[in-house]
Amino acid sequence: MQLVPRxxxxxxxxxxxxxxxxxxxxxxxxxxxxxxxxANRITEPLDVPTFTAAVAALADRHDALRTTFTVGTDGPRQVIGPPGGLATEFVDVSGGTDAEGRARSLVAELAGALLDLDGGTLTRSRLIRLGPDDHVWCLALHHLLADGESAMVLQRDAAALYRGTPLPEPPIGYADFAAWQCADGADDGELRWWAERLRGVPPLELPTDLPRPPVKSTRGGQLDVRLDASDTQALEHFARQMRATPFMALVTALLAVLARRSGQTDLCLGTPVSGRLLEETEDAVGLFSNMIALRADLSDEPSLGELLGRVRAVVIDALARQAVPFGQVVAAVNPAEDRSRTPVFQVIVSLHTQTSGGAGADLDWRPFGQATAQILHDLVLDAWRGPDGLSLTLRYDTGLFTAATAEELAGEVLTVLRDLPGDPELPVRALAARHG
Structure with a gap:
């Protein structure tokens, strides 16, 4: 079925x-x-009225920024508001003693909000003045409306609109994609493959510091670590020799650590994929990112190198079927209801390739970091490749794990990433002796 704009x-x-x-x-x-x-810090002279007008034009351009939801007897529906509905709040903290700290609090307030899904506002824009030529712009959208690649599109378009650079009309709005996807559905053969692949997948029984509650909490903590440049280069070189990717090596390291801690040999991780498989979606804003499940077999005491080979095969098979919406996969697998865990997998891993560089190439801005307030899974491991090596962020459910345990987990992942190129014959089971 063709994707046609409406x-x-x-x-x-x-x-x-x-x-x-x-x-x-x-x-x-x-x-x-x-x-x-x-959240970007803009360190150049900024025409505030022109910038806020550009943000309003950004919302007129992308219907996702004007979308709310209504819940009726047949469930939720998207409601796309008319143009002209997004204002930017301007906050001047330049006269305070700790302008940067105040700005971080204002960004954290937007990032940590609990939003009303039934008709509530789901997009907020805030411009914070720290000094005459020093501002922070924060745009916060509910994840139902956008994904990571959408953020790149929005930053690029905001810069162009501020500078007055002409932009082509987006090929589609997100509502067009939603209607198309619901009508088109998933490939039956690929859906059956996923159902068979994930049938009987066991939950991860990772030892926790706190009792697992009957209903999963969503409070999150965060820990940042780094694999230095030389170790990262060695890892990438080894992965190429094995006809694998750095992402596959990252998955291998995380699986090895989880196997060591849980004692399980049947493990499943989730990883996001962009989901932008159609040309019309490349410059659109919305929730296009999908999840795929990576179920790995660690039986027969594999070495780290052997596990990498198994992971490679799993990743290739899964990516070939990434178009199937994960919600349909879950419905087909039909796991037992358990509100203490997310279904199918409880850990997510991702190696990000998109960066903010170039998104606002004609504005002098850089990321203005903020902590993630909520985590829907037990653990989430994110990695970014940079000039200084591989930066890793481990987010963890603070209702299950302490900061000390998160630090141990992250350290063990780093150790395996260093071991993999130099000692691929090391059995996964031997990690218990190294880390025990």
Missing amino acids: RAAATAPLSLLQQRMWHLCTAYPGTASPIVVI
């Missing part, structure tokens, strides 16, 4: 990807919402 539509069904996110947001209630945050 610009006049004021409402739309939830996309199949949004349906899964809606379930996660409502089945595991927390004190914050999953939010995509753009």
Whole structure:
């Protein structure tokens, strides 16, 4: 079925990807919402009225920024508001003693908000003045409306609109994609493959510091570590020799650590994929990112190198079938109801390739970091490749793990990433002796 724009539509069904996110947001209630945050520090003379007008034009351009939801007897639907509805709040903290600290608090407030999914505002823009030529722009959207690549599109378009650079009309709005996806559905053969592949997948029984509650909490902590440049280069060289990717090596290291701690040989991780398989979606804003499940077999006491080979095969097979919305996969697998865990997998791993460089190439801005307030899974390991090596962020459910345990986990992953190139014949089971 062809993806055709329907610009006049004021409402739309939830996309199949949004349906899964809606379930996660409502089945595991927390004190914050999953939010995509753009927070950039702009250190150049800034025309504030022109910039706020550019942000308003950004919302007129992308219908996701004007979208709310209504819940009726047949479930939730998207409601696309008319143009002209997004204002930017201006806050001047330049006269205070700790302008940067105040700005971080204002960004954290948006990033940590609990948003009302039934008709509430789900997009907020805030411009914070720290000094005459020093501002922070924060745009926060509920994750139902955007994904990581959407943030890159929004930053690029905001810079162009501020400079007055002409932009082509987006090929589609997100409501167009949602209607198309719901009508088109998933490939039956690929859906059956996923159902068979994931049938009987066991939950991860990772020892926790605190008793697992009957309903999963969503409070999150965060730990940042780094694999230095020389170790990263060695890892990448080894992966190429094995006809693998650095992402496959990262998955291997995480699986080895989880196997060591849990004693399990049947493990499943989740990883996000961009989901932008159609040309029309490349410059659109919305929730296109999908999840795929990586189920790995660690039986027969594999070495680290052997495990990398198994992971390579699993990743290639899964990526070949990444178009199937994960919500449909979960429905097909039909795991036992357990509100203390997310279904199918409880750990997510991702190696990010998109960066903010170039997104606002004609504005002098750089990321203005903020902590993530909510985590929907037990553990999330994110990695970024940079000139100084591989930066890793481990987010963890503070209702299950202490900061000390998170530090141990992150340290063990780093150790395996260093061991893999130099000692690929090391059995995974031997990690217990090294880390015990």
